[in-house]
């Protein structure tokens with residue numbers, strides 16, 4: 001039986017206009033064991049001014065490693081969401097994220113398929129996604145870094161086609177970053193779907209969906225940025241945790257919620273289940 005950990009995706013501090021460092025301290029004070037920071041290319045005003053939580057991959061990865069260690073936390077993954085169906089975006093972004101993850105101390109880099117180009121065919125899209133994943137995985141494999149591929153858009157929100165994405169490259173370093181909220185909003189039962197891909201899951205985006213959001217968006221959107229507090233929406237977290245416990249792999253539930261209060265309530269709820 002693998003261990004189930006609780007982490008905070010730093011998107012939780014986005015609406016509070018806080019920095020990476022602030023977010024790490026906040027997560028530690030609540031009691032989280034892991035965090036998932038976001039990384040980006042280049043330089044931009046808000047992160048440099050420390051009003052936004054994302055970290056530039058031009059920074060020293062030890063900025064991340066040191067800060068996380070200082071607060072006794074661990075990195076579950078990097079949020080390095082690029083667009084796998086657009087190799088001109090994904091390949092260099094993911095290669096750099098893998099190198100950055102290695103030095104920062106993150107075992108996984110998370111990404112997804114991206115928005116479909118209107119002019120490509122389905123078969124062409126799978127070649128493009130395969131190309132991006134293959135090139136990135138060559139860099140990941142040398143460094144022991146895994147790619148967590150998430151359900152988010154046109155193909156990956158359909159279980160059979162998500163399987164196809166996960167099988168595009170024969171690599172032990174390619175696994176599923178299962179997003180409970182995106183899976184639900186796509187119209188599927190996330191508990192059954194998680195069970196279906198349990199052997200491929202390496203990381204979870206613990207995203208709950210409120211009844212209001214469900215009524216307004218289920219079946220109409222391709223994923224969502226963040227959800228409500230875990231335990232206040234439609235997801236059955238006891239079931240999710242029990243499926244995670246049935247696989248040998250250690251798995252972190254990385255909470256993806258939108259506010260500081262939701263981050264606190266999510267932790268309390270998940271902790272009461274996980275113990």
Ligand SMILES: O=C1C[C@@H](O)[C@H](O)[C@@H](O)C1=O
Pocket residue numbers: 011079081150152179182205223224225226256
């Ligand atoms: O997994 C995800 C990562 C988030 O950073 C992003 O906003 C969201 O779309 C998502 O599903």
